[in-house]
Amino acid sequence: xxxxxxxxxxxxxxxxxxxxxxxxxxxxxxxxxxxxxxxxxxxxxxxxxxxxxxxxxxxxxxxxxxxxxxxxxxxxxxxxxxxxxxxxxxxxxxxxxxxxxxxxxxxxxxxxxxxxxxxxxxxxxxxxxxxxxxxxxxxxxxxxxxxxxxxxxxxxxxxxxxxxxxxxxxxxxxxxxxxxxxxxxxxxxxxxxxxxxxxxxxxxxxxxxxxxxxxxxxxxxxxxxxxxxxxxxxxxxxxxxxxxxxxxxxxxxxxxxxxxxxxxxxxxxxxxxxxxxxxxxxxxxxxxxxxxxxxxxxxxxxxxxxxxxxxxxxxxxxxxxxxxxxxxxxxxxxxxxxxxxxxxxxxxxxxxxxxxxxxxxxxxxxxxxxxxxxxxxxxxxxxxxxxxxxxxxxxxxxxxxxxxxxxxxxxxxxxxxxxxxxxxxxxxxxxxxxxxxxxxxxxxxxxxxxxxxxxxxxxxxxxxxxxxxxxxxxxxxxxxxxxxxxxxxxxxxxxxxxxxxxxxxxxxxxxxxxxxxxxxxxxxxxxxxxxxxxxxxxxxxxxxxxxxxxxxxxxxxxxxxxxxxxxxxxxxxxxxxxxxxxxxxxxxxxxxxxxxxxxxxxxxxxxxxxxx
Numbered sequence: 001x002x003x004x005x006x007x008x009x010x011x012x013x014x015x016x017x018x019x020x021x022x023x024x025x026x027x028x029x030x031x032x033x034x035x036x037x038x039x040x041x042x043x044x045x046x047x048x049x050x051x052x053x054x055x056x057x058x059x060x061x062x063x064x065x066x067x068x069x070x071x072x073x074x075x076x077x078x079x080x081x082x083x084x085x086x087x088x089x090x091x092x093x094x095x096x097x098x099x100x101x102x103x104x105x106x107x108x109x110x111x112x113x114x115x116x117x118x119x120x121x122x123x124x125x126x127x128x129x130x131x132x133x134x135x136x137x138x139x140x141x142x143x144x145x146x147x148x149x150x151x152x153x154x155x156x157x158x159x160x161x162x163x164x165x166x167x168x169x170x171x172x173x174x175x176x177x178x179x180x181x182x183x184x185x186x187x188x189x190x191x192x193x194x195x196x197x198x199x200x201x202x203x204x205x206x207x208x209x210x211x212x213x214x215x216x217x218x219x220x221x222x223x224x225x226x227x228x229x230x231x232x233x234x235x236x237x238x239x240x241x242x243x244x245x246x247x248x249x250x251x252x253x254x255x256x257x258x259x260x261x262x263x264x265x266x267x268x269x270x271x272x273x274x275x276x277x278x279x280x281x282x283x284x285x286x287x288x289x290x291x292x293x294x295x296x297x298x299x300x301x302x303x304x305x306x307x308x309x310x311x312x313x314x315x316x317x318x319x320x321x322x323x324x325x326x327x328x329x330x331x332x333x334x335x336x337x338x339x340x341x342x343x344x345x346x347x348x349x350x351x352x353x354x355x356x357x358x359x360x361x362x363x364x365x366x367x368x369x370x371x372x373x374x375x376x377x378x379x380x381x382x383x384x385x386x387x388x389x390x391x392x393x394x395x396x397x398x399x400x401x402x403x404x405x406x407x408x409x410x411x412x413x414x415x416x417x418x419x420x421x422x423x424x425x426x427x428x429x430x431x432x433x434x435x436x437x438x439x440x441x442x443x444x445x446x447x448x449x450x451x452x453x454x455x456x457x458x459x460x461x462x463x464x465x466x467x468x469x470x471x472x473x474x475x476x477x478x479x480x481x482x483x484x485x486x487x488x489x490x491x492x493x494x495x496x497x498x499x500x501x502x503x504x505x506x507x508x509x510x511x512x513x514x515x516x517x518x519x520x521x522x523x524x525x526x527x528x529x530x531x532x533x534x535x536x537x538x539x540x541x542x543x544x545x546x547x548x549x550x551x552x553x554x555x556x557x558x559x560x561x562x563x564x565x566x567x568x569x570x571x572x573x574x575x576x577x578x579x580x581x582x583x584x585x586x587x588x589x590x591x592x593x594x595x596x597x598x599x600x601x602x603x604x605x606x607x608x609x610x611x612x
Contacts, residue, residue, distance in 0.1 A: 132157055141167050141189070161185045168192065195577070199540045202576040203500065203512070206522045208540070209578045213253070213571035215241050220554055221547035221569025223267045223276070224534040227312050230288055231543060232256075232274045233571060234264025236554070240276045242269070242288060245541050245573055254291040258284055265305035270312050272360075275319075277306040283319050285328070285336065296336035300324060303347065311355040316367045316382065320348035325371060327382045329364060339364060342386035346373040350403040354454075357407070368432065370410055372400040377412050379432055392435040393428060402463075404453040408432060409475075411461060413448035427451065427463060429475050441473050443480050452495045455536075462501055464491025470503045472496060472515065482518055486511055493535035502542065504532030510544055526572045529561055540577035546570060 127135075136157060139147065144167070148158035164185035168175035173192040175185050183191070202208055215221075218235030225232050231243040240256040262279035269275070273295070274286045281301030284294040300306045303322025310317050316329045316339075325348060327340035350372040357366065364383040371378050377393035377400060380386065393400075398416035405411070413427045425444035430437050446467030453461050461473045468490055472482035487505025494503045500521070501513040508527040513520055526532065527546035534545035547569025548557060561567045 129157065133160060133162065136160070136163055137166065139163075141171075159184075159186055164189055171196075199576050200499070202540070204514070204521055206512075206524075208574055208576035211573045211575070213243055213573060214568075215239060215253075219568065221545065221571070222550075223264050224543075224545035224547070224571060225267045225269050226534075226536050226543050227270045228538065229541075230269050230271065230274070231571065231573070232267045232269040232276070233545070234267045234276050236263045238262055238264060238278065240264055240267065240274070240284075240286075242274055242286075242291060245543075245575070254288075256284075256286045256291055257293050260284075266308045268308050268310045268317070270310050270314070273310065273315055273317070275308045275310055275317050277308045277319065279305050281306060281321055283308060283317075285317060295330075296328060298326070298328070298338070300326060302343075307348065307351045309351055309353050311353045311367065313355050313357075313360040314353075314367055315362050316353055316364065318351055318353045318369045318371075320351045320371060323347050325351075325369075325380075325386075327369060327380075329362065329382070339382050340380070340386055344371070344373060344378075346376075348373060350400060352403060352405050354405050354407050368405075368407070370403065370405040370432075372403050372412070374399055376400075377403065377410070377430075379410075379435070390435055392430050392432070393437075398426075402448050402451050404451055405432070406454055409438070409453065411451060411453045413451060413463070415447055425465065427461070427473070429461070439475055439478060441475075441478055441480075443471060443483065445469075446490070449491060450493050456496050457498050460496065462494045462496040464494040464503055466490040470494060470501060470511075470513065472501060482513070482515065484513060484518065484520070486513075489531075492531050492533060495536060497537075502535060502537055504535040504544060506531040508532060508546055510535070527566050527570065529557070529564060529567060530569060540575055542574040542576070544572045544574075546572070 136144065136147070144158045144163060148155040161184065165175050168185060168189045171189065171192060173189060175188050213231065213233070215233070215235055217237070218233075218239040218241065219237035220235065221233060222236050223234040229245045231245065232240065233243075234240050238258055238260040240258055242254040242256055256274060256276070258276070258278075260278045260280065260282055262282075264276050265279055266277045267275065269288065272288055274288055275283065277283045277300075280299075282297065282299050283306055285296040286292070286294050300319060300321035302324040306319045306321040308317065308319045314329075316327065319326050319328075323344045323346060325340070325342055325344060326338060328336055328338050330336045348371050352370050354368050354370065355361065355366060356368070365381070367382055369380040369382060371380065372393075375394060375396055375398060376391055378389045378391050380389040392410070393412050395414060395416065398414035400412055400414050402413035403410070408431065410430045410432055411427055412430070413425070415425055417424060423442070425446060425448055427441040427444070427448060428437055429439045429441065441461070441463075444463070444465045444467060446465040446469075448463055448465045451461060451463040456462060459475045461475060463471050463473070464486070465471075468485055468487055470482070470484050470486040470491055471480040473480050482501070486503050487507060487509060489506035492504050492506050494501065496502070496515070499515055501515060503511050503513070505511070507525075508529070508531055509523055509525045510532060511520055511523045526544050530546040530548050532544050532546050533549070534543070536543050546566060548554065557567055
């Protein structure tokens with residue numbers, strides 16, 4: 001049109017330069033514009049959509065790939081051609097970019113995909129895949145899932161197996177051991193999270209199944225301990241049995257052979273060994289894999305039944321009888337030896353072994369022994385001399401009632417009369433590296449009978465006392481964050497994780513508390529005769545052992561409660577990963593009472609009464 005011609009001429013005159021060269025250039029541009037305006041649009045010469053199509057017809061590079069040429073050589077050729085050609089833009093006569101200049105052929109798309117596989121675009125910068133993986137290793141699970149939604153190249157990077165192996169280890173999921181179905185690490189982590197949510201829901205709703213562990217020929221149950229999936233129990237007839245909670249019904253328990261006929265006083269277990277002490281001062285150590293005869297046996301008769309303990313990830317066993325303390329461990333050939341054997345000034349009342357790090361180790365330098373006498377608490381390193389043990393707690397008149405420790409911290413509960421009521425029952429927290437006191441926790445109005453630091457979240461501690469209350473402390477503040485009335489006869493055992501607290505009472509009841517809501521979720525009573533002397537949970541399994549105390553008369557129990565099933569004590573194992581309410585129930589009996597149609601009879605088979 002005339003208006004377009006005037007605009008083009010106006011732009012052309014405004015661009016020219018001064019001098020004769022500029023005037024000649026202006027005239028040449030005016031002639032070119034006039035010829036362009038007079039020529040019809042359909043008669044204009046067409047431009048090639050790709051500068052490479054003339055030299056490389058369609059599918060030529062694809063044929064070269066099929067003939068055996070490598071993709072690197074083709075990519076190098078492609079990049080060189082792009083560099084030589086330079087950035088070009090095809091403009092149509094109307095002033096708009098030619099759509100044919102941006103149209104990608106099959107060949108160009110193929111080369112583009114190959115570029116995307118080998119180079120990761122990061123905001124106009126292409127990084128090697130190895131360097132991009134180093135950046136993505138600092139992202140958590142949520143950020144990896146968000147990055148996977150950016151593009152296909154970022155998704156291939158965010159779904160890398162190494163990244164999701166690290167995420168699985170952080171969640172406590174053994175990706176290498178669980179990959180028996182050929183799944184990707186990301187799918188295994190997803191399955192682990194779904195299972196964990198289902199277990200948490202079953203915990204809150206008390207949905208699961210219960211098993212009872214007993215030994216008919218063992219007499220009265222006298223000691224129980226567990227670690228992971230292993231449960232070890234000692235009986236009054238000198239019998240020691242080992243169970244695995246993951247074994248099926250057809251797998252019997254392992255009988256750990258012993259020649260003793262004395263009562264088993266203390267037991268300990270970890271994934272590799274089991275240890276038990278008897279009333280006559282003997283101590284035996286077995287292998288959890290083979291059982292049978294003991295791997296190691298020794299005697300300590302310096303004053304009363306020995307205290308024995310071990311740590312979850314090592315093979316170091318500490319034992320104490322009276323004032324004598326002994327530490328045993330195997331060498332590189334598997335032969336057990338006594339590493340330390342010394343005596344303290346007073347009788348040892350509490351003993352525990354802690355391990356540095358979370359990986360299993362046999363090195364003595366990676367273990368520490370924390371022991372307490374009447375008023376003092378010591379830290380012993382087995383690879384050092386016993387004279388070099390460190391005393392980090394000493395308070396005359398304050399009797400140590402309870403002790404627990406980790407690799408970095410130790411908590412000591414003491415009772416000291418003659419002071420104000422608030423200072424009688426206190427819990428002191430110490431740093432094992434420096435030996436200095438970190439904080440002092442108050443608020444108890446009775447003797448502290450149990451506490452758990454080793455299994456609690458960081459900077460958290462749960463305690464139970466004879467004042468019938470359960471308290472949860474944040475070690476950074478002196479006052480409890482949870483203080484609930486729990487058991488009418490006192491608390492005998494406690495444990496917590498990041499969202500719940502489980503407590504056992506002297507009256508034989510078991511309570512589960514919600515930390516966030518600070519309310520009781522549910523309560524059950526596994527035994528009507530005995531207190532819950534051991535309580536431990538991990539994942540979907542809850543273990544509660546009810547058996548008579550050492551001061552109780554066994555004959556009187558048999559005379560008065562002979563017809564009770566748990567008169568000799570019993571171990572209750574709860575599995576919250578199995579919904580027993582719908583196990584072996586016909587589908588016709590699983591209809592919900594809220595459904596508008598269907599059969600609703602026998603609904604109590606599909607739902608527990610407390611849910612209704």
